[in-house]
Amino acid sequence: MAxxxxxxxxxxxxxHHQFENIEQQNDSYIVGMWTFLVTEVMFFGALxxxxxxxxxxxxxxxxxxxxxxxVKLGAFNTIVLLISSFTVAVxxxxxxRKERGLVLANIGITIACAFIFLIVKAFEYSAKFxxxxxxxxxxxxxxxxxxxxxxxxxxxxxxxYFGMTGLHxxxxxxxIIVLSxxxxxxxxxxxxxxxxxxPTELVGLYWHFVDLVWIFLFPLMYLMPKPH
Amino acid sequence: MVTxxxxxxxxxxxxxxELPFGTLVGVLILLMVLMGLTIGASYITLPSIGxxxxxxxxxxxxxxxxTVKAALVIWFFMGVKFASALAxxxxxxxxxxxxxxxxxxxxxGTRKFEQVNGWETNVPHNGGETALPRVWPPExxxxxxxxxxxxxxxx
Numbered sequence: 001m002a003x004x005x006x007x008x009x010x011x012x013x014x015x016h017h018q019f020e021n022i023e024q025q026n027d028s029y030i031v032g033m034w035t036f037l038v039t040e041v042m043f044f045g046a047l048x049x050x051x052x053x054x055x056x057x058x059x060x061x062x063x064x065x066x067x068x069x070x071v072k073l074g075a076f077n078t079i080v081l082l083i084s085s086f087t088v089a090v091x092x093x094x095x096x097r098k099e100r101g102l103v104l105a106n107i108g109i110t111i112a113c114a115f116i117f118l119i120v121k122a123f124e125y126s127a128k129f130x131x132x133x134x135x136x137x138x139x140x141x142x143x144x145x146x147x148x149x150x151x152x153x154x155x156x157x158x159x160x161y162f163g164m165t166g167l168h169x170x171x172x173x174x175x176i177i178v179l180s181x182x183x184x185x186x187x188x189x190x191x192x193x194x195x196x197x198x199p200t201e202l203v204g205l206y207w208h209f210v211d212l213v214w215i216f217l218f219p220l221m222y223l224m225p226k227p228h
Numbered sequence: 229m230v231t232x233x234x235x236x237x238x239x240x241x242x243x244x245x246e247l248p249f250g251t252l253v254g255v256l257i258l259l260m261v262l263m264g265l266t267i268g269a270s271y272i273t274l275p276s277i278g279x280x281x282x283x284x285x286x287x288x289x290x291x292x293x294x295t296v297k298a299a300l301v302i303w304f305f306m307g308v309k310f311a312s313a314l315a316x317x318x319x320x321x322x323x324x325x326x327x328x329x330x331x332x333x334x335x336x337g338t339r340k341f342e343q344v345n346g347w348e349t350n351v352p353h354n355g356g357e358t359a360l361p362r363v364w365p366p367e368x369x370x371x372x373x374x375x376x377x378x379x380x381x382x383x
Contacts, residue, residue: 027312034315038322045326053336059283071267078263086256089247089305096246201307208306215297218263223270225286 014196026198033202037209044213047164051220054156059227061153066224068133068145069161070124074222077120078214084113085211088204095193095200100186103200107183110207114176121169128158135159161221168217171210178203245310255304259297266293 019025055062091106128134132141135158140151149157182203185193193199269289276282303309308319 023312027314030307030311030315031318034318034322038318038325041322041326042329045329049330049332052330053333075263075267079260082256082259082263085301085305086252089252089255090249092307093246093249093252205306208301211305212298212301215301216291216294219266219270219290219294223267223290225270225283225290226273227283228273 029198029202030205033205037205040209044164044167047160047167048216048220051160051164054160055220055224058150058153058156061149062157063224063227064147064149065154065157066221067147068128068131069222070127071222073120073124074218077117078218080113080117080120081211081214084110084117085208087113088207092197092201092204095197098194100189100194103186104183107179107186111176111179111183114172114179117172118169121165125162128162133158134162164217165221168210168213171213175207175210178206245307247304247307247309251304255300259300262293262297262300266290269293 015022015025019028087106087109091103091110094100094102094106131145132138133145133154135155139155139158140146143151146154182193182200185199266289269286272286274282274285274289277285302319308316311319
């Protein structure tokens, strides 16, 4: 059965012997990737839970503390990530259509977007470090940057800000490594990606997840409405 | 061809897995518009509806827009639109468990209703003899008398 399926689906790459057909094999890969992504959702979810609890407890102080964050930079980074998500989706589509040039171009743009995101984030972080807004013994050493918020409540906010955006940035760095590896495979015209779109699809799924986290981080960190 | 019902794909034709380029562009534009909407909404103070304060409405709007954006990314970009029933169940179960996890917040919301005998020396902000965590408020200690300090851990 497997041999017959292999003959009729040759253009989809190697069908491994444990699968009935290429659809079942692809499905197994995608379910496997989603299993990983679901653990990631729970991982970030716990942090969002902590965020929800403390934000509801210290609304006014968190609002004042969050005013230090630059909405323009945050919005710029959101646009960069949305575009990168789009280019990854185009890369996956091109991989299905076996258009190597388009795949390479779109993965390249995605990697460039990831670097732009990290550079903007580095500028944001360095400003916060300069203003002593990182959790630690010198937190709030420059009181005018607290905007009148209680230093301890503001420290809780910045602890979560650095924790959550830092973890997200770590995922971006991992994304750059994985995308570069994928780019390399396409560049060298490897059969593993040229004949089978699944590797490109799985890297794409990971990158969309990184975008997904930022879709929630941006309004929660940068766009708090004024409590009244 | 042998397929189990769960892994069977409703769109038999393999070519239909590809999203049209126009759809991808449309989703990107929609995501940008929603981002603009959420920025705008954060600067408007929404009125309270009945017992729900305006700030809660504001937050619900922000999280609601983010959820719509996330749904667009999952459905189109992540290809759940073309995924098998099995993969869809996986995705839905994942986010369902995330939703259930937020039930933990119920613990913090209800502790003030739980009376604990022997915790009478609690500082007022902790609500008297309730099961709220016996920690100092982040502003600092409200009192320095030793009998009040006993049994509390510093933050």
